[in-house]
Amino acid sequence: MSLVSKTYGKGKVRVMRVHRDGERHEVRDLSVQAMVTGDFGRAFTDADNSTSLCTDTVKNIVNIVARENMTLQNEPFCKAVAEKLLGAYPQVESATVTAHETKWVRLAFGGTPHPHSFVLDSNGRPYAKVVATRDAVSTLSGVSGFSFLKSTQSGWSNFHKDGFTTLAETDDRIAATAMEASWHWNAEPADYEAANAKILSTMIEVFATTYSYSVQDSLYRMGTAALEAVPEIEDVSMACPNKHYIPLNLKAFGLENNNQVFVATDEPHGQIECTVGRG
Template identity: 65%
Template structure:
C-alpha cells in the first residue's frame, strides 16, 4: 500500500527571547510548531531512520535561532527559522512554521515607559465579594484574578536553605513573573471604588517594577505595605502569586553563550507564594 503523504516535526516549542538595547529590554514569548516534509518515507515504510532528523534536534534549532536572533519580530524570526532548516538539511523539501506570540505590554510610571517591566495583554478579571447577615453590616472585598506581570531583570533568589535535596543555583539576576490573585478588604467607603481599585493595582505594579526583589515573598510584602498606605479605605490585602518560571536554556552544546537572553517558559510545577498584609 502506498504512503500517500507524511510530515513530522516538533510542537509547543516554547521560547522567551530578551533583546537588550542598553537598559531597555524587548521581550518576545513564542510557542512554535515546526513541521518538515521531504525524503522521510523510508522511516514509515522500511523502518529506516537514516534520513530522519530527530524532533529533539528540530526543537534545538528553534532555540539556536532564537539565541542568534533576539531582536527579530515574529514574522522575520519564522522566516529565518524556516531557512535554517532548509539550509541545514538537504533532505527537507518544505518547512511549515507556526508561531503564537504571548503579548506583553510595557508598563509606564509617571508617563515614562519602564525599561524592563511588563503586563500581559487582555489582563486579569476584576472580582468583588460581599457577605452580609441579617441585621449586620456588609463585609466586602474587591480584587483581581489572574493579573499577570513580569520583569526581565532586577530579581534574585539567594541565601536560602541548601541541603542534600537542593539543586536550584542561587542567582542575583533572574526574570520574575506571576499571575496574581489579589483581594483587598474594605473598611471604609472610598470616593470612588473603581478609582481606588485602580490606585491599588497601580501601586502594586509600581513597587514590583521599580524595586529590586530579593524574592517573590520580599516583593509581595512591600507591595502590600504600599497598597495599604495608598488606600486608607482598606484594612488588609491578600495576594497569591504562582511563579511563572523562565528557565535559562543551556546552549553550550552548540557553542553559544546565554547571558539571560533565551529562556524556556513553563508554569508546571510552580512555586506558590501567598501572604496577607494588614494594619496593626
C-alpha cells in the same frame, strides 16, 4: 496500502528572547511549532529512521535561531527557522513554522516608560464579592490572573541548602507571575473603580521599580504599599505562582547565553501566598 501524507516536527517550543539595549530591554515570548515534510516515509512504513531528524533537533534549531536573531519580528523569525531547517537538511522538502506570541506591554510610571517591566496585554479580570447577613455586610474586591514580569532586578539567594537542594543561587533572573489578589474594605471609598485601580497600580510600581530579593519580599512590600495608598482597605491577599523562564544552555552549539534566551515553563511552579493586614 500507501502512505498518503506525512509530516512531523516539534510543537509548543516556548522561547523568550530578551534583547538588552543598555538599561532598556525588549522581550519577545513565543510558542513555536516547526513541522517538516520530506524524505521521511520509510520511518513510517519500514521502521527506518536513517533519514529522520529528531524532533529535539528541531527544537534546538528554534532556540539557536532565537539566539542568533534577538530582534527579529515574528514573521521574519519564522522564516529564519524555516530557512535554517531547509539549509541544514537536504532531506527536508518543506518547513512550516508557526509562532504565537504572548504579548507583553511595557509599563510606564509618571509618564515615563519603564526599561524592563511589563504587563500582559488584555490583562486580568477584576471581580467583587459581597457577603451579607442581616447584621453585617462584608465587601471584597480583587483581580484574577493579572500577569506581569520584569526581565532583571530579581534574585533568589542565601536560601536554606541541604542534600536535597539542587537549585543555584542567582541575583539576576526574570520574575514573572499571574497574580490572584483581593482586598477587604473597612470603609466605602468615594469611587470603587478608582480605588481598585490605585491599589493595583501601587503594587505593580513597587514590583517594577525595586529590586526583588524573592517573590515573598516583593509581595509583602506590595501589600504594605497598597494599605498605605488606600486607607479604606483592611488587608490585601496575594497568591502568585512563579512563571519560570529558564536560561537555555547553548554551549553545545558554540553560543553564549548571557540571560538572553529562555524557555518558559509554568509546571511545576512555585506558589507564593500571603496576606498583609493593618493589625
